[in-house]
Amino acid sequence: MKTNYHIFIYIIMPFFLGSCTQNLFQSKKKGIDPVFYQSDSLTYTIKKDDxxxxxxxxxxxxxxxxxxxxxxxxxxxxxxxxxxxxxxxxxxxxxxxxxxxxxxxxxxxxxxxxxxxxxxxxxxxxxVLNKEITVLGEFTSPGKLGLERDKNQLIDVLGFAGDFDFYADKSDIQVIREIDGETYVAHIDLTTIDGYHEKNIAILPGDVVYAPSRKGKTFDKKVTTLIPIGSAVSTLAIIASFIFEP
Known part of the structure; x- marks a missing residue:
């Protein structure tokens, strides 16, 4: 019966431990795609529903x-x-x-x-009143952000979006842009002043600015999750001991 008990525990544990924080828009390619330096030549054109x-x-x-x-x-x-x-x-x-x-x-x-x-x-x-970008991830106020000015730089937009959340990974801020059906991603390290002007790229309507989570957030969330899980598993273990008791 002890074997059945252990099998029972192994079956239920993945349901408790299987979920964890996962970052969006993961990409192996780092750096800034050259297309982001061509922004000055890109002029916003009026679209349906504007x-x-x-x-x-x-x-x-x-x-x-x-x-x-x-x-x-x-x-x-x-x-x-x-x-x-x-x-x-x-x-x-x-x-x-x-x-x-x-x-x-x-x-x-x-x-x-x-x-x-x-x-x-x-x-x-x-x-155009609805020129917007989307701000996602570890910001205090993620969501849609209107662009009042014709020209907007990344640092300006981050200022409008409010502060980063505590868990934001500022070494990999991502700007996602779609041009003619192709998706481009710029990975920007804001933890160092080196290359500031190259990093402060122009932001265009329709862009997505994403702040991923640091690994510490996943660990902290797991710790806080494991406490009630431990209590739940203990309770289930007691119940299981009665169920599988010979």
Whole structure:
């Protein structure tokens, strides 16, 4: 019967010990892919489902969203235009305007030309309100992070995201970017000042910034888990001793 008891313990132990903390986006390749240094030549183009605000100097009735490019609380409550599934927005006075595929500057130039029919030398500001990145892992406040500025560097974004969690592995901060269906990962060591400018790469809308866990977190979690597990196993052992008692 003692053999059956031991078999019982061996069977149940994996159910308690099998789960542990596991980092995401694991990759053997380290360093920074050269594609991340080409960011300055990459201009954001407007996409379907983007939220667009348009401001026209001196003609608030024709604009949609904030005035003169300054953030306004109205944007939170829907005072913006959504790019539809066909890439169009419905602009006051103009009607349907195809904006998908244009950069912000290209949209401003095109709208300026079209509004020039009614307005002398119009000053138009276009803004994409939902340019976001995703911050995951060992941050105090992970989640979606809006990019207010046109150009954003890694250190700026980390500042906006709040502090790292205690268990963050700052020697392997990862930036994940998809370009034309290909996924690229930059592994960045923030524990040393060496190569600071090379590490402070540009961050683009749609990027994922990930802070993995240090190994210590797995160990600490296992220790705190093993205490109740030990108690549970002891209880099960007592029950098993009665079950398998001859």
């Amino acid at each position: 939220k667009i605000s348009i401001s026209i100097w001196g003609h608030d009735d024709l604009g949609v969203g904030s005035i003169y490019g300054i953030y306004n609380s109205n944007e939170v409550y829907g005072k913006w235009l959504m790019v539809d599934k066909n890439g169009f927005i419905d602009v006051p006075k103009l009607g349907q305007f195809q904006i998908e595929g244009l950069s912000v500057r290209e949209a401003e130039i095109t709208l300026t030309k079209q509004f020039s029919t009614w307005i002398k030398e119009p000053i138009i500001n276009v803004k």
